[in-house]
Amino acid sequence: EAQVTQNPRYLITVTGKKLTVTCSQNMNHEYMSWYRQDPGLGLRQIYYSMNVEVTDKGDVPEGYKVSRKEKRNFPLILESPSPNQTSLYFCASSLGTGGWDTEAFFGQGTRLTVV
Amino acid sequence: GDSVTQMEGPVTLSEEAFLTINCTYTATGYPSLFWYVQYPGEGLQLLLKATKADDKGSNKGFEATYRKETTSFHLEKGSVQVSDSAVYFCALESYNTDKLIFGTGTRLQVFP
Numbered sequence: 001e002a003q004v005t006q007n008p009r010y011l012i013t014v015t016g017k018k019l020t021v022t023c024s025q026n027m028n029h030e031y032m033s034w035y036r037q038d039p040g041l042g043l044r045q046i047y048y049s050m051n052v053e054v055t056d057k058g059d060v061p062e063g064y065k066v067s068r069k070e071k072r073n074f075p076l077i078l079e080s081p082s083p084n085q086t087s088l089y090f091c092a093s094s095l096g097t098g099g100w101d102t103e104a105f106f107g108q109g110t111r112l113t114v115v
Numbered sequence: 116g117d118s119v120t121q122m123e124g125p126v127t128l129s130e131e132a133f134l135t136i137n138c139t140y141t142a143t144g145y146p147s148l149f150w151y152v153q154y155p156g157e158g159l160q161l162l163l164k165a166t167k168a169d170d171k172g173s174n175k176g177f178e179a180t181y182r183k184e185t186t187s188f189h190l191e192k193g194s195v196q197v198s199d200s201a202v203y204f205c206a207l208e209s210y211n212t213d214k215l216i217f218g219t220g221t222r223l224q225v226f227p
Contacts, residue, residue, distance in 0.1 A: 004158070033215070042204065042219035043159075058214065090158055092215075104151075104215060106158030 002027045006091050006107035013081055013114055021076045021110050023091030029105075031094040032074040033058070034066065036087040037109075043090065049074055081114040088112075117142040117209045121218035124202075128195055128225050136190040136203055136221045138179075144210030148172075148181055148188040151204040153220070159204060162190075195225045 004025045013019055025032065033048035035058075045058030047066040055066050063085055065077040074093075078085060091107040122137040140148065147166045151159040163172030168183035177192045188205060205218040 035217075040219060043217040045214060045216075048214070092159075094215075103161040103164075104159075106160070108156075108158045 002105065004091055004093055004105050004107040006089075006110050008110060009108060010111050011113070013112070015082055015114055016080050019078050019081060019112075021078075021089060021091075021112070023074045023076065023107060024072050025074075025091075025093040025105065026072065027093060027095065027105065028071065029093035029095050030071070031104075032068065033092045033104075034064070034074070034076045035090045035092065036060065037090060038087050046076070046089075081112075083114045086112060086114050117146065117207060117214075117216050119205050119207055119216055119218035121203075121205050121221050124220075124222040126221060126223045128223070130197055130225055130227050131194045132225075134190070134192040134195045134199075134223065136205075136223070138188045138190065138205035138218060140186050140188065140205075140207050142186075142207055142210065145183075146207040146210050148179070149206040149208070149215075150177070150179055150188070150190050151206060151217075153202040153204065155201070162203070195223070197225045197227055199223060200225045 007022045030051050034046040035043040037043050044060045049055045049068040089110045092104045094104045118141045120139050149164045150162040152162045153159045163174040165172040165181035171180045179190045202220045202222045204220045
């Protein structure tokens with residue numbers, strides 16, 4: 001089954017404790033992206049990647065890191081989480097070599113709480 | 116920069132009512148336009164898309180027409196069901212930056 005898998009689904013952590021949210025897709029997609037969803041703000045792009053070893057900042061990259069060592073995986077790293085990073089996070093992937101002109105597949109989301 | 120504006124929700128309707136959710140966009144070039152749906156506790160799923168002016172996207176009884184003259188992509192359904200209750204996101208693919216840009220989402224609640 002074609003899917004994007006994120007882990008964990010729920011995470012509560014303390015300020016400053018490094019964490020990684022994993023994302024894996026089994027569709028051989030080139031494009032992958034991370035979004036955060038906040039009430040009243042919709043989805044905002046954090047980072048995206050157009051292929052292995054190619055990543056770029058989205059609209060809200062501060063406080064986040066990503067890597068794309070393999071085509072299928074695109075982990076999101078919070079080196080020193082802060083309460084303002086409490087949010088619902090989504091990973092997405094797409095086949096389109098021209099961008100997102102083909103369907104984007106989303107993971108089920110990771111609800112992160114930083115206390 | 117490119118942006119998407121959606122009507123604020125929630126939109127509350129009775130079953131079998133007509134639905135319109137407004138979406139307008141600002142973009143350079145000719146973006147592709149999308150509607151995504153998010154059911155409770157799930158990720159987003161593509162509902163429909165249109166890639167050029169006057170195209171109509173349709174799926175599951177929902178329709179939206181790419182109107183370049185009014186820079187709009189309004190979502191419509193003739194008769195909603197309780198199972199359509201979800202959050203609906205309008206989005207565009209930025210022509211210059213390969214980004215997928217979302218609106219803020221509109222929550223639809225359908226009551227029997």
